[in-house]
Amino acid sequence: MIAQQMTGNGLIAQGARYGLVGLVVLAADFGVYSLLLALFPGQFLAANLCGKLTGAAFGFVLHRHVTFRWAQRDGAARQFAAYLAVLGFNLLLSSALLSAAIRLLGANAYLAKLGVDIVVVGTAFLLSRLWVYRPL
Template sequence: MTFVRYGVIQVLAYALDMGAFLLLLSVFNDQAVLANIAGKGVAGIFAFFLHRHFTFQSTGSSRKAQAVRYFTLLAVNIPVASALLSVGLSFFDNPTAVKFTSDVACVLMTYWISKLFIFHSNKCHPVSSDRAKGQ
């Protein structure tokens, strides 16, 4: 169920990213990179809060520490997505399809990193606590 919630938030964040990108691109002509970074920043802030509270329902860890880890991941994700896009374009001549494919790959990668290292829960699972008690 967590992955489904993650997917819903990512779709909303992607729509926000693209909407901000298109709006800023129309305001700042020929500044696609700046518009892209700003769109990803807006979507990243939106996604962080929704992932923390809705997707992973994380309350056990420091919000500041999670924010630092999340935005560090975002800062790494942007060049990784760009590299995947660049490599894909050397094989395929359809930028939209290649971008979508690289975005999906990055979403899958960032889901697992987010789940394991950013919004991880300190709660013990019932099976784990039984094992810890020697039962």
């Protein structure tokens, strides 16, 4: 039953697939972030940028072919441009929230990253579903 629900194109199925793909993207993002932060303590914004770019490289392909695998209105070039716009927004949002959490609230840089990414993931899902990978 769960497998059947995950294979459809409804919101629940896409949300489940987005979550699974998101784990891969988050692992790449957080792995690069953690490595760079360990090598260059205090450089959390640069580490966040590199992590997000790494995750995005995986995310575009996986979301296009797994999460939103329906017949899509637009070709890969237009989707890539829209994906870059969403990525830019997410970079600004995550950097602002990360900076506020660490600098203003004194949060741990690793825990702050995880908390911020929870907010960013929800935003990215909605933008991806409604704008980047639009159905026919």
